[in-house]
Amino acid sequence: MVSSNRFSIVNPSKSPIFYGYVVLLIGTIGIWASIPGQTIGVSVFTDPVKDALGLSRNQFSNAYMIGTIVSSLIIGRAGIWFDRYGARYVAFFAAIVLALAVLFCSWSVQISNFFKQLLNQDTWMVPFVIMTFLFFMLRFAGQGVLTMASRNMIMIWFDKNRGKVNAFSSVALSFGFSSSPLWINVLIESNGWQGAWQILAVGLLIFAFFVLQLYKNRPEEHGLVPDGVKTSKVQDADPVTETLQYTLPQAKATRAFWMYGLILAFNSFFITGLAFHVVSIFGSEGFSKDDAISIFLPGSVVAVTVSTVFNFLSDYLHLKLYLYLMIFGGLLASVGLLFLPSVIGIPFLVGGFGLMGGFFAVLNAMVWPRFFGRTHLGAITGKIMSFLILASALAPPLFSLCFSTFDSYRPLGYLGLAFLVFLGIASIKANNPQ
Structure with a gap:
């Protein structure tokens, strides 16, 4: 019980409402927060970033593809981390890594110029390799880990009402994702593409604090069970104990x-x-x-x-x-x-x-x-x-x-x-x- 709430001042067992609804809200926001690592969030930056780095559209797209493929090869390891350490820590570190990736993306031109001077090579391969690595970080932490941890956490807190809460989450995410190119474009026009990425990085760091406070792994760790039945004896009230747990x-x-x-x-x-x-x-x-x-x-x-x-x-x-x-x-x-x-x-x-x-x-x-x-x-x-x-x-x-x-x-x-x-x-x- 103590370790499940470490570093957090929020105690789900003392919540005036079933804490699963807080999980539903913050988990949905967590999936929103993955937008900088999603295709829909990256695509708005394509033209200004590739031009600044001196990459062609094909080169930029290939860097994105390679980074995405590499992330797909190791995302399964993040799932094992989720089972071992829970949604709180996995989502927290994913938000931190995504924030760092976005911040490094904003400095990609400076990083590219540094390595060109260091290697004494003025070639497109330098920004290509840099962006491939940064795309790997974006896709792994954003589309992969943060999205998976947030969605799984919501599903764990509900059982018979999973469909109803997923309806709310799906609608909210549809509107959030579909509107994201508009407000990201506003950020770029107002602050430049580097400033826009830096603002997103700061937002992700702030969100990471809320992850540590509000994300909770399982209702049973706090004397609760899925859907909101409260009990002092978790083992007597857990409705899913007869469900086969597949590896x-x-x-x-x-x-x-x-x-x-x-x-x-x-x-x-x-x-x-x-x-x-x-x-x-x-x-x-x-x-x-x-x-x-x-x-x-x-x-x-x-x-x-x-x-x-x-x-x-x-x-x-x-x-x-x-x-x-x-x-x-x-x-x-x-x-x-x-x-x-x-x-x-x-x-x-x-x-x-x-x-x-x-x-x-x-x-x-x-x-x-x-x-x-x-x-x-x-x-x-x-x-x-x-x-x-x-x-x-x-x-x-x-x-x-x-x-x-x-x-x-x-x-x-x-x-x-x-x-x-x-x-x-x-x-x-x-x-x-x-």
């Missing part, structure tokens, strides 16, 4: 682990590739840039609506239904990509990636604690996170390779259809291991 190797031995993990990875691959090349994709079919950009607003509306409704229903429905609805969304999006110039193209594409995004928000939070228990949740979600990060890293170059090889993005539509049909058949027996 990562045991979870990987189930079909459900791979089927749900693969559909979530496909979503990351498709959405990242689409967002990265959307202007080129639409331009290759005769559409304007405005037409390309305009698809994201209705897609976001579909995603928020789906995630809100089905998060609430997830406390009562089997998640396998959600798996097949997400596969159906992927099929729609793939058909939309194939027949983009036709009357069904854009509606299918928008509806498809909206459905996938909505069900992603549900399944990525709900599946793992419900199917495999809470004891090894960090290791399991860390492995899944590595799938998602790797898929998002591979998408831009594979989309680009497809277009340069076939002068069209349509082969990716056929590839998506084939993969999703396979996934649909293989998922027939992907039942809840519990």
Whole structure:
């Protein structure tokens, strides 16, 4: 009990309301705080930073890809840290590392010039290597560790009401992430790209203090249980003691682990590739840039609506239904990509990636604690996170390779259809291991 609240003056057992709602709020803010390490937060800096460093767009993108891939290879270790040390310490150090990474990014030109002088080499390789390392730090600490620790903590504090609280969190995150390019751009225009990154770094350091005070690992450590039942004898009131607690190797031995993990990875691959090349994709079919950009607003509306409704229903429905609805969304999006110039193209594409995004928000939070228990949740979600990060890293170059090889993005539509049909058949027996 003492160690679980070390360095914190906040005692959940004395909270006038169930402390899980505080966890829900601060955990959601924690995922917001990962924005500087997310693609949507980095993309606003692309043009001014690459120009200042003397990198081409391809060089800058490749540095981002390599840094992301490397982070995906070791993110599983962070999941083990989560299980061993808990959400408080893991999220605290992730926020500190992310703040340092953002701060170093603001000094990237100075660091690059220093090493150029030290090595007596005026070459693009110096800023390329520096940005690759900084992107690794950003992606590992931001998209990876801070996001995973914050989401897992919320899920651990709830059981029967997971769907309802995830509905709130999903809606808040959708609006927070979708608005982030706007306010980050305001910071850049007002303070320059270096000043903007420095402001974000200071904000992350302040947030790290609140992580240490308000993040709490498990309700049982404070005489509470998930959903708010208070007891002096935790062992008599814990409603999840009969749930099988799967280790990562045991979870990987189930079909459900791979089927749900693969559909979530496909979503990351498709959405990242689409967002990265959307202007080129639409331009290759005769559409304007405005037409390309305009698809994201209705897609976001579909995603928020789906995630809100089905998060609430997830406390009562089997998640396998959600798996097949997400596969159906992927099929729609793939058909939309194939027949983009036709009357069904854009509606299918928008509806498809909206459905996938909505069900992603549900399944990525709900599946793992419900199917495999809470004891090894960090290791399991860390492995899944590595799938998602790797898929998002591979998408831009594979989309680009497809277009340069076939002068069209349509082969990716056929590839998506084939993969999703396979996934649909293989998922027939992907039942809840519990």
